[in-house]
Amino acid sequence: MSDLIGILFVLSGIAFFAAGSIGVLRLPDLHSRLHALTKADNLGLGLLCAGLAIIDGGALNAVKLFLVWVLVLAASATAAHLIAQQALRQADK
Amino acid sequence: MTTTTQILLASTTLLLLTLGIGLARAMIGPSLQDRMLSVQLLGTGGVAVLLLLSPLLAIPALIDVALVLALLAAVAAAALTRREVDDV
Amino acid sequence: MMAVQLWQLLDLLLAGLTLGLGWAAVSGPDLRRSVVFFIAFGLLVAVVWARLRAPDLALAEAAIGAGLSGALLLSALRDEPDAETSDDVRGGPVAALVSLAGLALAAAFAWVMIHTLGAADPVRLADQITAQLPNSGVGNPVTAVLLNFRAYDTLLELAVLLAAVLGILALGPARTPYRAAGPLLDGLIRWLVPLLILTAGYLLWAGAHAPGGAFQAGAMLAAAAVMLRLGGHTIAGLPRPPMQRILLTAGIAAFVLVGVITTGLGLAFLQYPGGWSGGLILLIEAAATLAIATTLALAYIGGRPAGWVSEGSADTTTKIGGRD
Numbered sequence: 001m002s003d004l005i006g007i008l009f010v011l012s013g014i015a016f017f018a019a020g021s022i023g024v025l026r027l028p029d030l031h032s033r034l035h036a037l038t039k040a041d042n043l044g045l046g047l048l049c050a051g052l053a054i055i056d057g058g059a060l061n062a063v064k065l066f067l068v069w070v071l072v073l074a075a076s077a078t079a080a081h082l083i084a085q086q087a088l089r090q091a092d093k
Numbered sequence: 094m095t096t097t098t099q100i101l102l103a104s105t106t107l108l109l110l111t112l113g114i115g116l117a118r119a120m121i122g123p124s125l126q127d128r129m130l131s132v133q134l135l136g137t138g139g140v141a142v143l144l145l146l147s148p149l150l151a152i153p154a155l156i157d158v159a160l161v162l163a164l165l166a167a168v169a170a171a172a173l174t175r176r177e178v179d180d181v
Numbered sequence: 182m183m184a185v186q187l188w189q190l191l192d193l194l195l196a197g198l199t200l201g202l203g204w205a206a207v208s209g210p211d212l213r214r215s216v217v218f219f220i221a222f223g224l225l226v227a228v229v230w231a232r233l234r235a236p237d238l239a240l241a242e243a244a245i246g247a248g249l250s251g252a253l254l255l256s257a258l259r260d261e262p263d264a265e266t267s268d269d270v271r272g273g274p275v276a277a278l279v280s281l282a283g284l285a286l287a288a289a290f291a292w293v294m295i296h297t298l299g300a301a302d303p304v305r306l307a308d309q310i311t312a313q314l315p316n317s318g319v320g321n322p323v324t325a326v327l328l329n330f331r332a333y334d335t336l337l338e339l340a341v342l343l344a345a346v347l348g349i350l351a352l353g354p355a356r357t358p359y360r361a362a363g364p365l366l367d368g369l370i371r372w373l374v375p376l377l378i379l380t381a382g383y384l385l386w387a388g389a390h391a392p393g394g395a396f397q398a399g400a401m402l403a404a405a406a407v408m409l410r411l412g413g414h415t416i417a418g419l420p421r422p423p424m425q426r427i428l429l430t431a432g433i434a435a436f437v438l439v440g441v442i443t444t445g446l447g448l449a450f451l452q453y454p455g456g457w458s459g460g461l462i463l464l465i466e467a468a469a470t471l472a473i474a475t476t477l478a479l480a481y482i483g484g485r486p487a488g489w490v491s492e493g494s495a496d497t498t499t500k501i502g503g504r505d
Binding site for chain 3: 098099102103105106109110112113116119120122125128129131132135136139142143146150152154155157158160161162164165167168169171172173175176177178
Binding site for chain 1: 107112118124129136156157167170
């Protein structure tokens with residue numbers, strides 16, 4: 001039963017990754033693509049980590065997975081900010 | 094192979110496919126920032142693939158590898174976007 | 182779908198993506214675009230190593246190939262702004278011949294791999310290593326090979342690294358420093374750098390019984406130094422130059438010291454005395470970690486940092502502008 005819930009989480013996480021990919025491809029502007037990218041990072045990875053933690057069941061692994069998610073959140077948010085800033089600078093030139 | 098493992102394996106393959114599609118943006122561009130954000134997607138996706146491979150291959154250390162990849166994700170973006178002191 | 186077919190599909194996808202990224206990295210005139218693809222290539226190769234059940238290599242590739250190499254290449258590009266498009270992209274018959282030769286080589290290599298890996302009764306090095314593992318003092322076979330069975334090779338690798346950084350230091354003063362970071366990047370650096378240092382320590386310690394080791398830990402510390410420099414801290418966390426010199430040679434010094442002592446005890450050079458292997462390996466790895474970190478950080482800085490040469494010599498300051 002817990003496996004089923006975990007799998008549902010994992011699959012929805014991958015759905016968000018797919019949404020992020022399609023967004024990166026289809027959206028018209030760099031800044032809107034950055035929005036799509038960070039959805040994949042936050043929700044996609046978050047749901048994936050939650051699902052894997054449920055499937056695996058161990059406490060140490062769950063903490064590690066949570067840590068990975070938080071690190072990716074912060075790092076990718078800052079990276080998106082840096083990319084957007086550089087794009088704005090180049091647009092102003 | 095249990096059903097869970099099969100589904101996880103299929104999910105990993107699906108995820109890689111998604112990442113490949115996302116890399117098309119890196120090919121098209123047009124600007125360097127577009128390519129950079131596509132690589133960011135690959136970075137986070139790579140973390141996800143490693144986390145999925147860990148139970149599939151029964152190698153717990155792959156979570157550590159995912160941790161390392163997550164930590165270094167921002168370094169490449171910073172290297173591309175930071176300006177030197179005398180840059181315009 | 183059968184499990185085997187699913188794995189094959191996964192492997193095919195991974196291989197195709199890797200080849201595609203590799204091709205994209207070397208095609209096209211814009212070198213910055215090539216570097217971005219090279220970073221992506223490094224990320225994917227880390228996943229490939231993981232798929233091939235090599236977590237130590239995956240760690241090293243993630244730390245060095247995905248993070249540091251990209252930063253180094255971009256730094257090199259900055260020094261030569263007119264090289265941002267490579268003008269000598271050759272087309273025509275030469276390119277076709279070279280491509281064909283490359284393909285032929287790759288095909289021959291693939292044929293050799295398939296035949297040797299599928300051989301009927303192979304002698305497997307891995308079996309011999311596993312047999313000797315209890316005598317090595319560590320539980321991780323990769324560490325056992327690097328620091329015990331083939332310790333001499335690791336000593337020479339550290340010497341190669343030292344030679345490379347000496348070459349870089351001889352070229353000139355350090356590169357132009359970076360602007361001070363804004364609040365967001367500064368906030369990231371404030372917790373990322375301590376976390377990288379902590380992870381480096383963990384990898385060093387865990388290298389004895391789990392994937393990890395001196396190279397991975399050193400690369401993590403170097404990534405912390407690169408982050409600091411990108412955030413505007415010009416020193417990049419390094420100590421003052423006299424200490425830098427000591428750190429650069431620490432790895433080789435530890436190896437040679439242990440080797441000389443073992444020779445003095447009547448054993449072979451670097452033949453660890455029984456029971457001492459684990460402790461000696463940890464000692465050498467700790468010194469090597471610091472040496473590798475300092476080497477890579479100085480390589481990224483790109484030249485002699487401020488204060489490298491003592492007062493009264495030709496250059497004592499970092500030239501703003503960076504070019505001699």
